Amino acid sequence: MAIETILSALVYPGLVFIVFMSFLYSGFMRKVAARMQHRIGPPLWQPLLDVIKLMGKEDIRPEQSKMGFTFWPFIAMVSIATAGLLTPIAGSVPLGNSDVFVLLYFLIFGTLALYLSGFSSSNPFSVVGAVRGVVQMIGYEFPFVVSLIVSILAAGSVFPIEINNFQVYNGWISLSFPLAALAFFVSLLAKVEIPPFHVPEAHQEIVSGYYTEYTGSRLAMIIMTHMLKLFVLVSIGIVFFFGGSVSLFSFLWKSLAIVFLATLSRVVMARMRIDYVLRFCWIFGFVGLIDLARILL
């Protein structure tokens, strides 16, 4: 029993699986985007190679940076990975059953830690990027939470695994509440900073945004955080809206379908300005509220 619990937390569907899948999603997204842009694109395992290479690079810490510069990326990565371990993957939760609020807590805390790393590096570009990130958070958390509440009310449970099983037996929640699913998808794009929401790291305006000053293994951690966040949000999407999953196969095709949709957005969209992001996200929040009203009335 004990060995099974440890294996489930560490190997499948635990940490190793999560890290492997987040590399796969990221590589898949880069390859598909490249083919859509008439490029050849990197091989599927390029994200893994990037991270390995960065691990061996020199780690430079600016003199002006504050203490948090050294540990915020690590905290961000760990808390997003924890959020991943609390999400049901193919019908089982790696770390055992817990309710959706703990999951949300780790997700939001991980994102905030990312932006705090920007604030602590004392570079004007990092600070501007972090400010934009926090403002964007104010925008996307509203539709995100509204859409999750719709799903929770529809399934009648706050435990992700029960919502997952509810969908397996009763059909997709996104079919009965399409507006909430739409709000969720928009907030997913905004959360992982996929165009048109790549405002906090707008290359042409603020270099690399909040992670401008990072190099070496800490940059690798930030990149890992991005990839893990994509994985966690796609898993949440499957659990809460897109039919749930009990087999690895259904988990895979659904997640790759969501990543493909996100890639489409990445390829066809230009960047928004931060004030448009707020307005846009809140509009979708209110769109999600329509479904919430439907479920309450």
Added chain:
Amino acid sequence: MAKDNERREKLCYTLPLGPQHPMYVEAENLMVRVDGETITGVEVNIGYMHRGIEELMQRKNYLQGIFLAERICGICSGIHSVTYCEAVENALGIEIPERAKYIRTITLELERLHSHFLFLGVMAYELGLDTGFMYTWRDREHVMDMLETLSGNRVNYGIPTIGGVRRDLPAGEIPGMLKRLEHLRKRAEHYVILFSSDALVRKRTLGKGNLPKGKANSHSIVGPVARASGVNTDIRRDLPYLLYDELEWNVVTRMEGDVQARVMVKAYEIFESISILKQCLNRISRTTPELKTKTSLFVKENEGMSITEAPRGELVYYLVSNGTDRPERMRIRTPTFTNVPSALPIILKGEQLADLPVIVGSVDPCFSCCDRVTIVDERTGESRGVDEAFLRKLGEENGD
């Protein structure tokens, strides 16, 4: 009230953008005064790309000058060498053969095509639309291939020489080039739709970076930037050179004067260039195969001037000859030199900081063209000219 003012003071600060910034390909500095996110003033400091080319040209003979002129700019290299050759030909008082005129016009219009495609790509990139960047630059490859069939080179063509051109256009290549031009026309139509109808692109370009017609006139803005503000100016029509008075084409103007208008002017100029190219390619077979007028390269005491329309606007070459094989004085004025320092402070004022890359990109600055003989002291903001003694001193200080 006093507290409010104090808080306001704190929000007003000066952001140094450049010399190294991902917004630019080249090094240049903008001191942007911002109040929160709103830009209240801009100071443009040019001079980081100065290479002393005018001075160098005065020490080389006229043939070597062609190579130097070609290397002033990496994008519009053809127009620089053609304008240089025209200035020397003016001083010599010679006329070039008909076929050479055709080949020069074809080179220049192909160059305008690739420069405009490049501009559309850069605009897409500044808007955060990477796909637009990839697509336009892929289509630009067709133009580069055509330039390669014409001259053997992709960037510095080495086509014009004093008295004519160096290479002939192989007649067998003309049908293939016409086919490629037709393909490019279709692609350009696609980009016009992209930039004029995509909701996000419209939102980020419409009404941004306004340059009213009066200001464009009073600040002598040139080229597509002026045409986008409703100033009907084009050197190709106003002071025709090469074949432009014999061909049928239109000057594209827009009244709005915003970023969208500047993009649209360049996008529609692509169609005009393609039309000019088609006319040239269809007519070139009628000319005699003579490529070059024989001439002496010792220019008697005279002066030569040549004004052309580069892809970015009016380009001026002026030279004074003294009877030797070297120019006495050489002066180059590029379109970016007139556009960037005078237009940027006007069009950036009152805009949001997030729109700055898009607005700066819409002027299509080419700093390595622009930096000539004025150097700017970073600490005092003073600018002064560069004389031979200063350059010599600089050379001694820096070794060789």
